[in-house]
Amino acid sequence: MAIPSRTLNAFRRVEPILDTVDRYVSSTLRPWCDGQGYPFKGRKKELASLSEKLESGRYDRWSQIDDLYACTIVVPTAQHEDQILDFLAQAFQEVEVRKRNSTQKAPDVFRFDSTRFVGKIQNIPGLDLPEEASQIQFEVQIPTAFEYAWAVVTHDLVYKTNDFDWRKQRLAALLKASVEQSELLISGFQANVEVVPQSPHPESEAKQQIVEIFRTLINLGHVSKEMEPASWSRFADNVYALTKSYSGFRAAPDKAVELATAIKGKIEEEGGYADLMSGSMFQIVVGMVGAGITSKASLDKFTVIESVELRDFHKLERVPKPFDFDG
Known part of the structure; x- marks a missing residue:
C-alpha cells in the first residue's frame, strides 16, 4: 500500500x-x-x-x-x-x-x-x-x-x-x-437461575444434597472451616464418582446420598473433625468409605492418592488402587 x-x-x-x-x-x-x-x-x-x-x-x-x-x-x-x-x-x-x-x-x-x-x-x-x-x-x-x-x-x-x-x-x-445477549445473561446469572425451569435429574439432585450435607457440617462447626473445598461442585463430582465406582450407574444417586448422610451422622455423633486442619474434605469421605461406613462401600475400583493424612487422621493404612506419581 x-x-x-x-x-x-x-x-x-x-x-x-x-x-x-x-x-x-x-x-x-x-x-x-x-x-x-x-x-x-x-x-x-x-x-x-x-x-x-x-x-x-x-x-x-x-x-x-x-x-x-x-x-x-x-x-x-x-x-x-x-x-x-x-x-x-x-x-x-x-x-x-x-x-x-x-x-x-x-x-x-x-x-x-x-x-x-x-x-x-x-x-x-x-x-x-x-x-x-x-x-x-x-x-x-x-x-x-x-x-x-x-x-x-x-x-x-x-x-x-x-x-x-x-x-x-x-x-x-x-x-x-x-x-x-450472552453478556446480559451472565451479568444477571444468579437472578436468571431463578427463572430457569428445572427438569428432574437424579444425579444433579444427589450432588446438590451432597453439597448441602457437607456444607452444613462446616456451618455447624462439626468440620473445621479450613477443610472447605475450593470448589463445592468439584467436591460433589468426586464424591459421586467414588460412590458410582462401587454401586454402579443406576444406584449411584441413592447410594451417594446414603453415603453423605451416613458420614454426617457419624461426625455429628463422634466428632473429631472440628480441629482438623490438614488434608482435604474428600479424604474424610475416602477414610469412611475405606472403613465400610455403608453397605458395599469400597475403594477397590477407585484411584486414591495415598497420603500421611489418610493414614494418621483417617486410619486408612492401605489403598487398594493408589495413584501412581511415576516414580
Missing part, C-alpha cells in the same frame, strides 16, 4: 519511541495480568492502518492519536473492569476513560463498545526512558471474553477484505447482538 510521505515521515520519527512505550507498558501490565488470570495482548499501530485512520478526517492533529500503541486486557465479565481501571490509574498517567455504553448508539445498532483507558507513561524522576516516551498516548481496551472473541473472529472477515459487503456488516452486527 502506498503511504503519503508526510504520514510516513511522521511515523518513522515516532517509531523508535513506540518500541520503548511497548516494552514499558507490556512489562508493567503483563505480570499483573498473569497474576490476576487476565489474558493480555499488545501491539504497535501498523503504518498502513494508521494512514487509513488519518484519512478518515476524524483527527485534527497528530497529538490526538491515542492508539499508536494499544493493548488489550480480556476480562471474564464487565464487573471486573473497575479493578483494572484502578490499577491503570496508579500505574500510568490517566488521560481519559471511555466507559462502555458511554458513546451515542441507536438501540438497533451493535458494534464494538468496550471500556478503553487512554494514558501516558508517568514522568517519574530516575525512570530511564526517553522524555518523548511520556508524551505518547496509548490505549488499553478492556473487552469481556465474549466481546474479544467476537472482535477477533469478525475483524479480518469484515474489515480486512477486498470489498464492502452489506451482508458481512449485517452478520457481524448479528453476532455482536448475540454477544450482548
Whole structure:
C-alpha cells in the first residue's frame, strides 16, 4: 500500500519511541495480568492502518492519536473492569476513560463498545526512558471474553477484505447482538437461575444434597472451616464418582446420598473433625468409605492418592488402587 510521505515521515520519527512505550507498558501490565488470570495482548499501530485512520478526517492533529500503541486486557465479565481501571490509574498517567455504553448508539445498532483507558507513561524522576516516551498516548481496551472473541473472529472477515459487503456488516452486527445477549445473561446469572425451569435429574439432585450435607457440617462447626473445598461442585463430582465406582450407574444417586448422610451422622455423633486442619474434605469421605461406613462401600475400583493424612487422621493404612506419581 502506498503511504503519503508526510504520514510516513511522521511515523518513522515516532517509531523508535513506540518500541520503548511497548516494552514499558507490556512489562508493567503483563505480570499483573498473569497474576490476576487476565489474558493480555499488545501491539504497535501498523503504518498502513494508521494512514487509513488519518484519512478518515476524524483527527485534527497528530497529538490526538491515542492508539499508536494499544493493548488489550480480556476480562471474564464487565464487573471486573473497575479493578483494572484502578490499577491503570496508579500505574500510568490517566488521560481519559471511555466507559462502555458511554458513546451515542441507536438501540438497533451493535458494534464494538468496550471500556478503553487512554494514558501516558508517568514522568517519574530516575525512570530511564526517553522524555518523548511520556508524551505518547496509548490505549488499553478492556473487552469481556465474549466481546474479544467476537472482535477477533469478525475483524479480518469484515474489515480486512477486498470489498464492502452489506451482508458481512449485517452478520457481524448479528453476532455482536448475540454477544450482548450472552453478556446480559451472565451479568444477571444468579437472578436468571431463578427463572430457569428445572427438569428432574437424579444425579444433579444427589450432588446438590451432597453439597448441602457437607456444607452444613462446616456451618455447624462439626468440620473445621479450613477443610472447605475450593470448589463445592468439584467436591460433589468426586464424591459421586467414588460412590458410582462401587454401586454402579443406576444406584449411584441413592447410594451417594446414603453415603453423605451416613458420614454426617457419624461426625455429628463422634466428632473429631472440628480441629482438623490438614488434608482435604474428600479424604474424610475416602477414610469412611475405606472403613465400610455403608453397605458395599469400597475403594477397590477407585484411584486414591495415598497420603500421611489418610493414614494418621483417617486410619486408612492401605489403598487398594493408589495413584501412581511415576516414580
